[in-house]
C-alpha cells in the first residue's frame with residue numbers, strides 16, 4: 001500500500017485498476033530531482049501493491065524532467081558524489097527490475113537524470129514536444145544515474161558521446177528514429193497512448209512480463225553461451241506455467257486473438 005505519508009508531495013500517485021500512475025510533480029523546478037524526489041520513487045517501487053500489473057511514469061507541467069536538481073549538486077564533495085550516484089543506481093535498478101513493467105510517458109525536456117530515469121523504464125512513449133539532452137557535458141560533470149550503461153544500449157555509444165561532447169539536442173522525431181522512444185505521438189497524446197500500452201502489458205501472463213523485464217536484460221549483458229542457456233531455462237519455465245498452457249489451449253480452440261487483432 002502506498003500511503004501519502006510514505007512519499008514526498010512532489011510525487012502524485014494514482015491507481016487505475018491494475019495500472020499505477022506515478023506523476024513527477026515539481027513543475028516549478030521543471031521536475032528536477034532533489035534527493036526527496038528520487039528517494040520517493042524508490043519508496044513507490046518498494047511498495048507497489050500486488051494487484052498492480054504495470055506502472056506509468058509521467059511529468060506534471062511543461063516538461064518530463066530537467067534532471068538532477070543542480071542547486072543540491074554544489075554542496076557535495078567527491079566521496080559524497082560517489083554515494084549519491086550509487087543511490088541513483090540503487091533507485092533506478094528498482095525501477096528497471098521492479099515487480100512490474102514501467103512505461104515512461106515523455107514530453108518537453110527529458111534531460112540529464114530525467115533521461116536516465118526514462119532509460120531505466122521498459123517502454124518510452126514520447127509526444128512531439130519531447131527533446132533529449134545530456135547537459136552534464138556542458139555543466140562540467142558526468143552522468144551518474146546509469147546513463148553510461150543504459151543509454152548506449154538504446155542509441156549507441158557514438159551518439160551518447162556526441163550528445164555530451166557537443167551538447168547536441170535530439171528532438172522528438174529524430175529521437176524516436178535513433179531509439180530514444182519506441183512510440184511517438186502527437187503533442188498531448190502521450191498519456192492516452194501510455195495507458196493503451198499499459199493495458200496490453202497488464203493483460204500478459206505474469207511470467208512473460210517477468211522474463212522480459214528481469215531475464216532479457218541479463219541475457220543481453222551475458223556472453224552467447226550463457227545467454228542461450230538462460231533463454232532455454234526461461235522458455236521452459238514460462239511454457240510450464242498453468243497460465244501459458246491455458247493461453248495455448250485457448251488459441252488452438254479458436255478463443256484467442258490472432259496476431260494483429
Ligand code: 1HE
Pocket residue numbers: 028029030032062063065066067068069070071085088109111112113114116134135136139142143144145
Ligand atoms: C532547475 C533545473 C535543474 C530548471 N536544477 N533547478 N539539468 C540541466 O542542466 C537542465 C537545466 N534546465 C534547463 O535547461 C531548463 O530549465 C529546461 C530546458 C529544462 C526548461 O526550461 P524552461 O524555460 O521551461 O524553465 P526555466 O525557466 O529554465 O526553469 C524554471 C525554474 O526551474 C528555474 O528556477 P526559478 O527559481 O528561477 O524559477 C530554474 O532554475 C529551475 N530549474 N532545471 C535546479 N536541473 C544522476 S546525475 C544526473 C545529472 C544531471 O541530471 S545534470 C543535468 C541537469
